[in-house]
Amino acid sequence: MKEKEGKEKDLEKQFAELKGWVENLSKVAPENKLVLICFSGDLDKALAAFIIATGAAAMGMDVVMFFTFWGTPLLRDKKKTAGGKDLMGKMFGFMLPKGVNALKLSKMNMGGMGTAMMKALMKKKNVASLEDMLALAAEMEVRIFICEMSMDLMGFKREEMIAYPNLTYCGVAKMLEEAQSSKVQFFI
Amino acid sequence: MSADIKVDKIMDLKGMPCPMPVVKVSKGIKEVAIGQVIEAHTTDPGALADFPAWARTSGNEILKTDQTGDVIKFYIKRKV
Numbered sequence: 001m002k003e004k005e006g007k008e009k010d011l012e013k014q015f016a017e018l019k020g021w022v023e024n025l026s027k028v029a030p031e032n033k034l035v036l037i038c039f040s041g042d043l044d045k046a047l048a049a050f051i052i053a054t055g056a057a058a059m060g061m062d063v064v065m066f067f068t069f070w071g072t073p074l075l076r077d078k079k080k081t082a083g084g085k086d087l088m089g090k091m092f093g094f095m096l097p098k099g100v101n102a103l104k105l106s107k108m109n110m111g112g113m114g115t116a117m118m119k120a121l122m123k124k125k126n127v128a129s130l131e132d133m134l135a136l137a138a139e140m141e142v143r144i145f146i147c148e149m150s151m152d153l154m155g156f157k158r159e160e161m162i163a164y165p166n167l168t169y170c171g172v173a174k175m176l177e178e179a180q181s182s183k184v185q186f187f188i
Numbered sequence: 189m190s191a192d193i194k195v196d197k198i199m200d201l202k203g204m205p206c207p208m209p210v211v212k213v214s215k216g217i218k219e220v221a222i223g224q225v226i227e228a229h230t231t232d233p234g235a236l237a238d239f240p241a242w243a244r245t246s247g248n249e250i251l252k253t254d255q256t257g258d259v260i261k262f263y264i265k266r267k268v
Contacts, residue, residue, distance in 0.1 A: 055207040058214035059245045127205050136211065 033062040033182035035175065040188055041070030041097060042106035043115060043130065049188045050133035056184075057140035064182070065137070066175040068147035072154060073097050074130075075146060075162050082157035089155020096154065099162070100130035138165050145170050145178075193251055193263050196224035202231045202259065209235050210242045217248060217266050225251065228262045235260055 034056040038049045049065065056063050067075055073096040085093060097103050108114035122129065128136065137144070143166040151158070151169065158169065168174070179185050199216050201209045209230045217226055228239075236253070239262050243250045247268040254261040 051207050054211050058207065058211045059242055060214070060247075061245075125205060126203050126208075128208065140211070 030183040031062065031181050032060065033064070033178070034184045034186070035179040035182045036063070036065045037175070037185070037187045038065050038067045038071035038074070039069050040106070041073055041103060043103035043118070044106050045188050046071070046074055046100065046103055046130055047127075047133070049186075050130060050137060052186065052188075053142050054133060054136050054140055057137070057142055061184075062182075063137075063140075063142040064145060064175075064178045065142060066145040066147065066178075068150050070096075072147060072150040072156060074100050074103065075144070075164070076156065076160055077162045078102070080160045082160040084157070085155050092154040093156070093160075100134055103130065134162075134164075141166060143168065145175055147171070147175075193225060193227075195227040195263065196220050197226045199226060199228045202229055204230065205232055206234050206238070210238050213239070213262075213264065214242065214246065217246075217264065220266050222266050222268065224266055226262075226264045226266070228264060230260050230262070231258045233260075235262070239264070 034053070036049050036053055038046065040046065040049075053063050053065055076096075076098045078099040078101065082093075104112065104115045105118055108118075119129070121127075144164050145168045146161065148169050148171055150156075161167070197216065197220050199213060201212055204212070209228070209232050213226065213228050216228070220226060230239075232238075236255075239253075240250055242248075243264060249265045249267050251263040251265050252261075253263075
């Protein structure tokens, strides 16, 4: 009898231990989430990023796109302007693409001819344009983060960025918090 | 139409390249009730790998795949 009680106690202890482990594991288990770091301002790479993002959203994943450095000007609104910039800010503003339609191919741009040909080809083959992909991402509740440091460095103002439903200005820590709890991370 | 499967919604996704077939079907499946079936038509050869992958990760079921010429038909049952 005593032996049986002892065994039960032992089992209870093991069960409690196991429960603790499972609780801890579930706390650190990655979520069904994708974090994309969109560093590139090239048309081809941005297209890849948006295809992956919308595809992941279709698979039921929570998706975060973190736009930094050359990726930042993609999210400028071509119709908006911002004043109060210094000389460097004005220069960056002038030289960098204003929105997704102004991007160029990373290869075979050939003074814009290659990019124009690729865009025509995309249309012919029914491949969604970056503008469409951005709208689709918004519809699929893809979250977009913009690197505050890149904004500051390139002299971009918030009032010249696109109106996107799920837009957050943040730094590396916020992106890393999302990346830590995600199953998949890509740097593009 | 397949004789043995009752289809509740047909989606024409012909001519759409990646990622649109999967994007559209993920939206379309929410428009039928759980247990109902979608018949999706696509001409994207990548869909042969993509649709089963999408179904596995989203928790839905592909009942049947039919290929006639360039057109691939998927019969997908909404499970979640």
